[in-house]
Amino acid sequence: xxxxxxxSTSAVAEVAVARPAARGRGHGRATLATVAAQACVASMTxxxxxxxxxxxxxxxxxxxxxxxxxxxxxxxxxxxxxxxxRSSLVAAIIPSIASPLFAETVQGLSDSLxxxxxELLLASTNYSLxxxxxxxxAVLGWSPSALVVTGRRHSDAALAMMRQAVTVGLPVLExxxxxxxxxxxxxxxxxxxxxxxxxxxxxxxxGYRDLAYVQTGVPEDFRAAERGEAFAARVRKAGAAARMFxxxxxxxxxxxxxxxxxxxxxxxxxxxxxxxxNLAAGACLQALEQKISVxxxxxxxxxxxxxxxxxxxxxxxxxxxxxxxxGVACARQLLRxxxxxxxxxxxxxxxxxxxxxxxxxxxT
Amino acid sequence: xxxxxxxSTSAVAEVAVARPAARGRGHGRATLATVAAQACVASMTxxxxxxxxxxxxxxxxxxxxxxxxxxxxxxxxxxxxxxxxRSSLVAAIIPSIASPLFAETVQGLSDSLxxxxxELLLASTNYSLxxxxxxxxAVLGWSPSALVVTGRRHSDAALAMMRQAVTVGLPVLExxxxxxxxxxxxxxxxxxxxxxxxxxxxxxxxGYRDLAYVQTGVPEDFRAAERGEAFAARVRKAGAAARMFxxxxxxxxxxxxxxxxxxxxxxxxxxxxxxxxNLAAGACLQALEQKISVxxxxxxxxxxxxxxxxxxxxxxxxxxxxxxxxGVACARQLLRxxxxxxxxxxxxxxxxxxxxxxxxxxxT
DNA sequence: TTGAAAGCGCTAACAG
DNA sequence: CTGTTAGCGCTTTCAA
Numbered sequence: 001x002x003x004x005x006x007x008s009t010s011a012v013a014e015v016a017v018a019r020p021a022a023r024g025r026g027h028g029r030a031t032l033a034t035v036a037a038q039a040c041v042a043s044m045t046x047x048x049x050x051x052x053x054x055x056x057x058x059x060x061x062x063x064x065x066x067x068x069x070x071x072x073x074x075x076x077x078x079x080x081x082x083x084x085x086r087s088s089l090v091a092a093i094i095p096s097i098a099s100p101l102f103a104e105t106v107q108g109l110s111d112s113l114x115x116x117x118x119e120l121l122l123a124s125t126n127y128s129l130x131x132x133x134x135x136x137x138a139v140l141g142w143s144p145s146a147l148v149v150t151g152r153r154h155s156d157a158a159l160a161m162m163r164q165a166v167t168v169g170l171p172v173l174e175x176x177x178x179x180x181x182x183x184x185x186x187x188x189x190x191x192x193x194x195x196x197x198x199x200x201x202x203x204x205x206x207g208y209r210d211l212a213y214v215q216t217g218v219p220e221d222f223r224a225a226e227r228g229e230a231f232a233a234r235v236r237k238a239g240a241a242a243r244m245f246x247x248x249x250x251x252x253x254x255x256x257x258x259x260x261x262x263x264x265x266x267x268x269x270x271x272x273x274x275x276x277x278n279l280a281a282g283a284c285l286q287a288l289e290q291k292i293s294v295x296x297x298x299x300x301x302x303x304x305x306x307x308x309x310x311x312x313x314x315x316x317x318x319x320x321x322x323x324x325x326x327g328v329a330c331a332r333q334l335l336r337x338x339x340x341x342x343x344x345x346x347x348x349x350x351x352x353x354x355x356x357x358x359x360x361x362x363x364t
Numbered sequence: 365x366x367x368x369x370x371x372s373t374s375a376v377a378e379v380a381v382a383r384p385a386a387r388g389r390g391h392g393r394a395t396l397a398t399v400a401a402q403a404c405v406a407s408m409t410x411x412x413x414x415x416x417x418x419x420x421x422x423x424x425x426x427x428x429x430x431x432x433x434x435x436x437x438x439x440x441x442x443x444x445x446x447x448x449x450r451s452s453l454v455a456a457i458i459p460s461i462a463s464p465l466f467a468e469t470v471q472g473l474s475d476s477l478x479x480x481x482x483e484l485l486l487a488s489t490n491y492s493l494x495x496x497x498x499x500x501x502a503v504l505g506w507s508p509s510a511l512v513v514t515g516r517r518h519s520d521a522a523l524a525m526m527r528q529a530v531t532v533g534l535p536v537l538e539x540x541x542x543x544x545x546x547x548x549x550x551x552x553x554x555x556x557x558x559x560x561x562x563x564x565x566x567x568x569x570x571g572y573r574d575l576a577y578v579q580t581g582v583p584e585d586f587r588a589a590e591r592g593e594a595f596a597a598r599v600r601k602a603g604a605a606a607r608m609f610x611x612x613x614x615x616x617x618x619x620x621x622x623x624x625x626x627x628x629x630x631x632x633x634x635x636x637x638x639x640x641x642n643l644a645a646g647a648c649l650q651a652l653e654q655k656i657s658v659x660x661x662x663x664x665x666x667x668x669x670x671x672x673x674x675x676x677x678x679x680x681x682x683x684x685x686x687x688x689x690x691g692v693a694c695a696r697q698l699l700r701x702x703x704x705x706x707x708x709x710x711x712x713x714x715x716x717x718x719x720x721x722x723x724x725x726x727x728t
Numbered sequence: 729t730t731g732a733a734a735g736c737g738c739t740a741a742c743a744g
Numbered sequence: 745c746t747g748t749t750a751g752c753g754c755t756t757t758c759a760a
Contacts, residue, residue, distance in 0.1 A: 029532055031737055042747050047739065057745060072528055077505040078442040078451070079737035082752045087442070097474070098467045107462050110488065119502060122486045124474065138483060141441040164436055168393055253675045285675055308672065311617045311649055395753055406731045411755065421729060443753035446736045 030071035039067035050075065081143060090334060091121045091139035092148040093132060095221070101276075101304055101323045102150070105175065108327025109148070116335055118145065125150075127220035133158040146171040146334045152179055152187065153222050159184075171337035171349060175330050177223060178353050186337070186349040188330045190356045192223045195319055196230025199273045199301055200242075202317075202358050208271035208299055209240045214259045214283070216275040217249035224275040227303065231273055243269060247279055256282020260290075268292070271299035271364065277306040277318050284313050284363065300363040315361030326354060394435035402431035414439065445507060454698060455485045455503035456512040457496060459585070465640075465668055465687045466514070469539065472691025473512070480699055482509065489514075491584035497522040510535040510698045516543055516551065517586045523548075535701035535713060539694050541587060542717050550701070550713040552694045554720045556587045559683055560594025563637045563665055564606075566681075566722050572635035572663055573604045578623045578647070580639040581613035588639040591667065595637055607633060611643055620646020624654075632656070635663035635728065641670040641682050648677050648727065664727040679725030690718060 036043035041060060049056045049064045056064070067073075081087040090113055094102045110120050121142060123135040133155045139147065140161060147165055152174050154162065162172050162185065177189040203211055213231050216224045228244065235242035245262060247255035256279035263269060274280040280302030287294050294300055294313055302309050305320035329352050337349040400407035405424060413420045413428045420428070431437075445451040454477055458466045474484050485506060487499040497519045503511065504525060511529060516538050518526065526536050526549065541553045567575055577595050580588045592608065599606035609626060611619035620643035627633060638644040644666030651658050658664055658677055666673050669684035693716050701713040 033737080043737090044739080044748080045746060048746085051739090055745070060745080072524070074501065074504045074525075076446070076507060076737055078445045078507060079752090080739070081442045082440070082446055082754085083737075083739040085739095085752070096471075097461070098464070098471050100462070100464070103462045103467055107460075107488075110461070120486065122484065124471075137438065140438045143440060143442060160436070161438075251671045253671055257675070282675065307615045307617055311621070311646065397753080407753090408731060408755085409729085411753095412730085415755095419729070424729080440753055443736090444755075446738085447753075447755040449736070449755090 029076075030073040031076070032073075035064065035067045035071050035073050038071060039063040087143045087145055088118050089121045089142055089144040090118050090146045090148065091123070091142065091144035093123045093125060093135050093139065094150050095125050095127045097122070097124045100306055101321075102176075104323035105327040105330075108324040109331050110327070112328050112331030113334075118335075127218055129153070129155045129158070129220075133161075136161050140165065144170070145338050146173065148173045148175055148330055148334070150175055151177045151223055152182055152185075171334055173330055173333060173337075173349070175326055178351065183351065186333060187351040188326060188333055188354070190321060190354045192226040193230035195303065195321075195356050196227035196232075197234045198356065198358055199227070199303070199319060200231045200234035200238075202360070203271045203273065203299065203301060203364065204235065204238050204240065206271070206299065206364055210270040211235050211240060212243040212245060212263060212269035212272045214245045214247055214256075214272060214274045214279055216279065217247045217252075217255050219246075221275075227275065247275070252276065252278035253282035253285070255279055256284075257286040259283055260286040264290070264292075268298055271295075271301070273301040273303075275303060277302035277304045277309040277316065280316050280318070280363075281306070281308050281312050284316055288313060295363050305359060310361075313363055315363070317361045317364040318359050319356050320359050321356045322354060329354065393440075394437045395440070396437075399428065399431045399435050399437050402435060403427040449507075451507045451509055452482050453485045453506055453508040454482050454510045454512065455487070455506065455508035457487045457489060457499050457503065458514050459489055459491045461486070461488045464670055465685075466540075468687035469691040469694075472688040473695050474691075476692050476695030477698075491582055493517070493519045493522070493584075497525075500525050504529065508534070509702050510537065512537045512539055512694055512698070514539055515541045515587055516546055516549075535698055537694055537697060537701075537713070539690055542715065547715065550697060551715040552690060552697055552718070554685060554718045556590040557594035559667065559685075559720050560591035560596075561598045562720065562722055563591070563667070563683060564595045564598035564602075566724070567635045567637065567663065567665060567728065568599065568602050568604065570635070570663065570728055574634040575599050575604060576607040576609055576627060576633035576636045578609045578611055578620075578636060578638045578643055580643065581611045581616075581619050583610075585639075591639065611639070616640065616642035617646035617649070619643055620648075621650040623647055624650040628654070628656075632662055635659075635665070637665040637667075639667060641666035641668045641673040641680065644680050644682070644727075645670070645672050645676050648680055652677060659727050669723060674725075677727055679727070681725045681728040682723050683720050684723050685720045686718060693718065 032043040032046050036046045041064065045056060046064055049061055053061055092109060094106065096102060106122065113120060121139055121144060123139055125131040125135055136158050147170060166172050172185050173188060174185045175188045178187045178191050213228050215228050232242045245259055247259045259279060260283040280300050284294060284300050287298060292298060300316055302316050302318035305318045309316040309318050333349055333352060396407040396410050400410045405428065409420060409424065410428055413425055417425055456473060460466060470486065477484060485503055485508060487503055489496040489499055500522050511534060530536050536549050537552060538549045539552045542551045542555050577592050579592050596606045609623055611623045623643060624647040644664050648658060648664050651662060656662060664680055666680050666682035669682045673680040673682050697713055697716060
């Protein structure tokens with residue numbers, strides 16, 4: 001400490017080099033001060049070098065670079081965030097990580113965000129509005145630079161937080177849904193009612209009249225429910241019958257099998273639409289095993305265009321929604337809102353309606 | 365400002381209530397000071413109330429509670445982290461979000477972490493070691509309280525960061541792999557060589573001698589490569605033949621189909637092991653369509669026990685590895701390391717070897 | 729039970 | 745081109 005031969009490095013530098021480590025508050029990692037001391041500059045210069053190397057002298061820069069390397073410095077993003085007021089985090093809240101559909105969307109989001117220096121903070125709700133509320137509260141604590149939620153149905157408290165966020169200038173985005181009337185937030189998705197309607201029209205147009213719809217085993221999935229309702233409504237309007245079945249809450253392929261057996265017992269409908277492709281695929285496998293001809297005896301229509309549906313029975317007819325593109329579109333939208341809006345004032349942005357496509361294949 | 369009728373709230377309170385908002389540094393959200401002002405206490409008391417309500421007086425607590433509610437206060441986790449030195453983030457780095465296997469693991473991890481106040485910061489590498497290195501660097505900036513990486517193969521720089529992290533007291537964990545020799549970090553997983561060996565033994569035990577192995581279309585997947593090598597080694601040791609095929613880098617089910625056609629052209633082997641169940645399932649579907657009897661003419665063995673493999677051809681034989689449980693085990697391990705280790709000294713922990721299981725079904 | 733002071737590591741704003 | 749100063753919002757420590 002009391003070193004009479006103290007070199008030209010300043011006292012401040014000395015302290016910093018002495019690694020606070022292992023005692024008191026610091027956590028022993030190198031900080032800007034550590035690097036600055038080693039390079040014999042002010043920490044501000046190091047900070048500047050990190051973000052705008054051009055604004056730092058050649059020789060100074062080199063010294064800093066080697067100090068950076070030798071200390072193994074990693075910037076503390078919390079400190080940066082706190083000081084600058086902006087974080088590089090985008091919070092995304094999805095119903096389930098394991099769903100192939102949402103996984104694709106997340107991949108698209110993450111792929112597009114990278115390269116813009118934004119990182120993804122992911123949370124899943126398991127289709128529970130309560131958990132969604134908790135998760136929103138939790139991620140807001142990280143001051144994300146944008147918030148992406150799934151769907152347009154939220155608890156009151158969640159809605160309040162989302163609105164509050166918007167007034168503070170935080171871009172909030174609802175994905176995987178779209179509604180022309182309820183437009184409180186920017187939406188990137190499609191109308192599930194329209195999808196249900198589209199599915200019914202397709203089967204009706206093929207001449208099927210004795211129809212059924214198989215709901216998912218997850219009743220909390222509002223969007224799936226909407227598709228089912230719209231399906232039934234359209235069928236009724238056409239003066240035909242639409243029986244509703246509910247798949248059990250088990251692994252989807254097995255649930256699809258189960259649904260087909262149930263329908264068999266109740267009297268096979270002429271054509272069935274499913275809440276998703278996995279259910280349809282399961283039912284299809286079951287039908288083929290029982291030598292029930294598809295679509296001869298029963299027509300099958302799925303939703304989601306999962307890879308699997310392309311491979312079974314010559315291709316299961318389905319509805320494609322481009323999950324990856326939803327993620328990409330979200331990212332584009334967010335980037336626009338983040339850069340344009342600054343942090344002040346309600347975030348403006350355009351909703352973008354994705355158009356689902358009916359993909360007729362071999363099962364209808 | 366110069367309000368002569370200034371009430372009993374202190375000057376500090378006045379300033380805080382006046383919402384710094386929209387100008388300068390603050391971002392306009394309520395802070396501890398805002399709440400404290402409204403409750404006429406010091407911000408320290410609010411902070412205390414938030415973490416240990418018992419240490420605050422009844423009546424004071426009530427006032428704080430209502431101030432909290434009316435301001436819609438959300439704690440700024442960055443500030444908390446910076447001040448306390450510990451964050452509630454666990455960083456996990458996986459090859460791909462879209463893979464059903466890793467998705468399961470992430471779900472297990474996240475399910476187990478919740479309830480312990482830990483959040484998941486997820487990053488994916490797309491099987492690239494370079495990207496892994498970048499991602500490790502990036503997540504370390506968030507001072508996570510633990511780091512989970514996938515596999516035991518890393519770039520030199522990544523290894524250096526991981527080792528550095530350990531010396532600083534940060535628990536680092538490798539999942540989805542296990543090696544008795546190379547034990548630099550705590551491992552939670554299984555030996556892929558053992559799996560390859562196990563697969564070969566199974567087919568050999570069934571009497572098959574003309575064997576093949578289909579590698580994934582992702583050559584960067586070292587673990588899959590290891591399984592293949594071990595498979596080939598065991599087969600050679602048994603004095604039999606093992607031809608290697610490489611699936612194209614396309615959607616796995618389609619790739620499996622492609623692989624089967626390729627084998628057909630090259631002369632069908634008697635039994636084939638695949639790098640994963642999706643490849644096996646694709647091949648199986650192709651075989652059935654071409655009226656090739658399974659396992660009569662060709663036996664099929666997958667890896668991963670995907671839900672799909674249970675549903676095709678009476679069940680595809682495969683190897684189960686319990687991906688969800690890997691996540692759960694990681695979480696348990698981490699929690700132990702985080703709580704025990706404090707922040708000082710190299711983090712100790714026990715590796716845990718998961719035992720993969722061969723699940724003989726209808727295709728072998 | 730409560731509060732004042734100091735500081736976590738960084739950056740904005742302003743000097744030199 | 746470089747440095748100084750003053751915080752960001754919270755928690756630690758210590759004093760009342």
